[in-house]
Amino acid sequence: MNRHSLRLTALAVSLALGTALAADKPAGKSRSVSEIIEASTADDWRPxxxxxxxxxxxxxxxxxxxxxxxxxxxxxxxxxxxxxxxxxxxxxxxxxxxxxxxxxxxxxxxEAKAKPxxxxxxxxxxxxxxxxxxxxxxxxxxxxxxxxxxxxxxxxxxxxxxxxxxxxxxxxxxxxxxxxxxxxxxxxxxxxxxxxxxxxxxxxxxxxxxxxxxxxxxxxxxxxxxxxxxxxxxxxxxxxxxxxxxxxxxxxxxxxxxxxEVMRTDRPAFAAVAEARRNRHDDWYVAPAGYIELCNVPIPVRDRDAKK
Amino acid sequence: MNRHSLRLTALAVSLALGTALAADKPAGKSRSVSEIIEASTADDWRPxxxxxxxxxxxxxxxxxxxxxxxxxxxxxxxxxxxxxxxxxxxxxxxxxxxxxxxxxxxxxxxEAKAKPxxxxxxxxxxxxxxxxxxxxxxxxxxxxxxxxxxxxxxxxxxxxxxxxxxxxxxxxxxxxxxxxxxxxxxxxxxxxxxxxxxxxxxxxxxxxxxxxxxxxxxxxxxxxxxxxxxxxxxxxxxxxxxxxxxxxxxxxxxxxxxxxEVMRTDRPAFAAVAEARRNRHDDWYVAPAGYIELCNVPIPVRDRDAKK
Missing domain, CATH: 2.40.100.10 (Cyclophilin-like)
Structure with missing residues (x-):
């Protein structure tokens, strides 16, 4: 049995932007950020x-x-x-x-010795x-x-x-x-x-x-x-x-x-990211916050060179 | 001329809890956190x-x-x-x-190999x-x-x-x-x-x-x-x-x-700390926030061994 998957890993799973998480959850309102990124289209991103x-x-x-x-x-x-x-x-x-x-x-x-x-x-x-x-x-x-x-x-x-x-x-x-x-x-x-x-x-x-x-x-x-x-x-x-x-x-x-590439912040994919973080639906959370503070909204960035 | 005191230092002056800052400002609503700590009494702290x-x-x-x-x-x-x-x-x-x-x-x-x-x-x-x-x-x-x-x-x-x-x-x-x-x-x-x-x-x-x-x-x-x-x-x-x-x-x-020692959070000294950070009155600030978020309120801690 993997102890980390039990005791430790679940703590942060929905913060791990861009990492390959198990995508065995139903699509829809309970999508994780990773799943939203996975399902995004080229139009959702800008260089x-x-x-x-x-x-x-x-x-x-x-x-x-x-x-x-x-x-x-x-x-x-x-x-x-x-x-x-x-x-x-x-x-x-x-x-x-x-x-x-x-x-x-x-x-x-x-000041006199500072670099001009x-x-x-x-x-x-x-x-x-x-x-x-x-x-x-x-x-x-x-x-x-x-x-x-x-x-x-x-x-x-x-x-x-x-x-x-x-x-x-x-x-x-x-x-x-x-x-x-x-x-x-x-x-x-x-x-x-x-x-x-x-x-x-x-x-x-x-x-x-x-x-x-x-x-x-x-x-x-x-x-x-x-x-x-x-x-x-x-x-x-x-x-x-x-x-x-x-x-x-x-x-x-x-x-x-x-x-x-940065996720465009004026499209539904980004709104879904904010909602996924406002109300967590994965199994770990028992009390979704129902709120998200501005600086807690992740703005996804991906590296085109790192893509498969 | 000290360039840091001009360009850099002022950025953070009111975050430097407990450091000895120049105390040449008038007491009252414009006191800094350091000045409030300086003026606090033993009753404002608990071990x-x-x-x-x-x-x-x-x-x-x-x-x-x-x-x-x-x-x-x-x-x-x-x-x-x-x-x-x-x-x-x-x-x-x-x-x-x-x-x-x-x-x-x-x-x-x-799990089987973990420390009991x-x-x-x-x-x-x-x-x-x-x-x-x-x-x-x-x-x-x-x-x-x-x-x-x-x-x-x-x-x-x-x-x-x-x-x-x-x-x-x-x-x-x-x-x-x-x-x-x-x-x-x-x-x-x-x-x-x-x-x-x-x-x-x-x-x-x-x-x-x-x-x-x-x-x-x-x-x-x-x-x-x-x-x-x-x-x-x-x-x-x-x-x-x-x-x-x-x-x-x-x-x-x-x-x-x-x-x-931690500053007691149920006394006027601590309320003054929160207010000093809610509305900054030192010369650097041009637009006091008028608000403070819970996690931005510093809870002062001092080291009794470090006191003069």
């Missing part, structure tokens, strides 16, 4: 746009970030400039704070929210949210909206990538970035510019040893993880690119 | 009960778990039996799944919820929650309650410790435990027995390399982190104990 995809190369491998220019257009433009001028190459992950963020950029504390940002702008308008644009698709999640009047998904990103103030913004769910800034709202420029590696710190929403999210490789960041200095900064250079390079996918030869 | 405190000794150091017998009495009794009979000594962390859980116990999959559980019970009643007991203090959080009709804090634990069904339960916030089980609701016995190292998987609430929470050392678990097998299990023995021992604090000599 990443190479102009909006970053590859950060770490010793442990590649972290793939999808950018969201609809939500922080000037930040994305500046970030592309920094990346194309190889700003991040040779810099490092400088901070890992438990249940919060990993942050990367220049470890140099002295080249032709990138030093200051940017605070794109913490942007005007609600009806041309940006929005699939609303019916479940209530404490941090925003409306939440849902726009082109694969978890977002908040306020119809009264006519604002929309990217939310700080696990894997969100944002732009560090000082106390001045216009002081962020993309030269220091962070990724959320924790329970979603949604209080950051509308207070800082989010530029995208990690779609593959977040675990390369989330396991980084927590820094011993206050707020998880590393005190010594040798504690920092070096960044070999950050590249825009468009600038990487085709045969070196990652070929990821 | 851990040695009969309800576990020390898990890992190569990286000690993980301290506070047990909550009010919420899972039979599980806690069984766990004390397992620990007192040294069940966990020499076992290992067998799983680390990104944005979900770390799990420990016996890696042996063959001694005089502990093999099955326990499913204490996924317990009858709402008015003798258990409950300080309700005014903020709405999607997963439970009422949420708040009982003796330092984040809990959910349903006054209609007259049930209460421990919630799966970051650091929660639960008891792995199979599909049969009574199949958990405490020999396999997990800790939440992710965005809170609140859909597990009311589906599995939570026995307590990690009050110190969760970062020793959350950085563990994710396991390569499905659901984060480690495939090879050498990938697993060995557990030197798990002890009840009551069985550890006084001079080897950790002397932690």
């Amino acid at each position: 990443l746009d190479p102009e909006n995809t970053l590859y950060m190369e770490l010793p442990s491998g590649r972290v793939v970030i999808e950018l969201a220019p609809a939500f922080s257009p000037e930040h994305v433009v500046n970030l592309r400039t920094l990346v194309r001028e190889k700003y991040f190459d040779g810099l490092a992950v400088i901070r890992s704070q438990d249940n919060y963020v990993v942050q990367w950029g220049d470890a140099e504390e002295d 940002i080249g032709s990138a702008k030093a200051k940017l308008p605070p794109e913490f929210t942007v005007p609600l644009d009806p041309k940006v698709p929005f699939t609303r999640l019916p479940d209530k949210d404490g941090y925003a009047p409306e939440v849902g998904f726009s082109n694969g990103f978890p977002v908040g909206r306020n119809p009264k103030t006519r604002q929309m913004w990217l939310t700080h769910c696990y894997g969100a990538v944002g732009v560090g800034r000082g106390n001045e709202p216009d002081s962020g420029n993309g030269s220091s970035l962070y990724a959320i590696t924790s329970h979603a710190p949604r209080h950051l929403d509308r207070n800082i510019a989010v530029v995208g999210r990690v779609v593959q490789g977040i675990e390369r960041l989330s396991v980084m040893p927590r820094g011993p200095a206050p707020m998880g900064f590393y005190a010594q250079a040798e504690q920092r993880t070096p960044i070999a390079s950050v590249r825009l996918a468009a600038d990487v030869p085709e045969n070196e690119r990652s070929h990821l | 851990l009960d040695p009969e309800n405190t576990l020390y898990m000794e890992l190569p990286s150091g000690r993980v301290v778990i506070e047990l909550a017998p009010a919420f899972s009495p039979e599980h806690v009794v069984n766990l004390r039996t397992l620990v007192r009979e040294k069940y966990f000594d020499g076992l290992a962390v067998i799983r680390s799944q990104d944005n979900y859980v770390v799990q420990w116990g016996d890696a042996e999959e063959d 559980i001694g005089s502990a019970k093999a099955k326990l009643p499913p204490e996924f919820t317990v009858p709402l007991d008015p003798k258990v203090p409950f300080t309700r959080l005014p903020d709405k929650d999607g997963y439970a009709p009422e949420v708040g804090f009982s003796n330092g634990f984040p809990v959910g309650r349903n006054p209609k069904t007259r049930q209460m339960w421990l919630t799966h916030c970051y650091g929660a410790v639960g008891v792995g089980r199979g599909n049969e609701p009574d199949s958990g016995n405490g020999s396999s435990l997990y800790a939440i190292t992710s965005h809170a998987p609140r859909h597990l609430d009311r589906n599995i027995a939570v026995v307590g929470r990690v009050v110190q050392g969760i970062e020793r678990l959350s950085v563990m390399p994710r396991g390569p097998a499905p659901m984060g299990f480690y495939a090879q023995a050498e990938q697993r982190t060995p557990i030197a021992s798990v002890r009840l604090a009551a069985d550890v000599p006084e001079n080897e104990r950790s002397h932690l």
Whole structure:
């Protein structure tokens, strides 16, 4: 008898996105996420746009970030400039704070000695929210949210909206990538970035510019040893993880690119994913939640190169 | 000029619980968590009960778990039996799944070869919820929650309650410790435990027995390399982190104990902590959230041995 299948494995079975689970359940409302993915069609997926995809190369491998220019257009433009001028190459992950963020950029504390940002702008308008644009698709999640009047998904990103103030913004769910800034709202420029590696710190929403999210490789960041200095900064250079390079996918030869596809968030397949996680019907659950919080909705990603 | 104090540090300043921050802000509604802790009195804190405190000794150091017998009495009794009979000594962390859980116990999959559980019970009643007991203090959080009709804090634990069904339960916030089980609701016995190292998987609430929470050392678990097998299990023995021992604090000599204190959750100091995080008033924030989600409320812990 397999003890893990009895005592341990069942705990997480419906979180194992994309793994081959036994598909012996009836189709319909009780489908698991894996079964929904299995039954999805090509139309349910979209490839990443190479102009909006970053590859950060770490010793442990590649972290793939999808950018969201609809939500922080000037930040994305500046970030592309920094990346194309190889700003991040040779810099490092400088901070890992438990249940919060990993942050990367220049470890140099002295502004005069810091790496120049080249032709990138030093200051940017605070794109913490942007005007609600009806041309940006929005699939609303019916479940209530404490941090925003409306939440849902726009082109694969978890977002908040306020119809009264006519604002929309990217939310700080696990894997969100944002732009560090000082106390001045216009002081962020993309030269220091962070990724959320924790329970979603949604209080950051509308207070800082989010530029995208990690779609593959977040675990390369989330396991980084927590820094011993206050707020998880590393005190010594040798504690920092070096960044070999950050590249825009468009600038990487085709045969070196990652070929990821993200499930479209405006189609029934994705709605079924959310419902499968809102009310679990597999044998393990005795009390389906009947609710799902924005940051608990998985946004499936698959690797075209890994397909059979 | 210190670039980090400008661009980076401000991001997280109010998360740095217990670190010595500059206390040059006026007292009152704009106090930070650190300032509230600084101004707290001895009555605002309680020591851990040695009969309800576990020390898990890992190569990286000690993980301290506070047990909550009010919420899972039979599980806690069984766990004390397992620990007192040294069940966990020499076992290992067998799983680390990104944005979900770390799990420990016996890696042996063959039930016949598994380590015997001694005089502990093999099955326990499913204490996924317990009858709402008015003798258990409950300080309700005014903020709405999607997963439970009422949420708040009982003796330092984040809990959910349903006054209609007259049930209460421990919630799966970051650091929660639960008891792995199979599909049969009574199949958990405490020999396999997990800790939440992710965005809170609140859909597990009311589906599995939570026995307590990690009050110190969760970062020793959350950085563990994710396991390569499905659901984060480690495939090879050498990938697993060995557990030197798990002890009840009551069985550890006084001079080897950790002397932690948890902020009492039924007093004004803790309400001030929640409010400080609900509405940030420091200079960095431009849009206070006006809301706080249960699992984002920090429950301050301090180390009496570390005090000046």
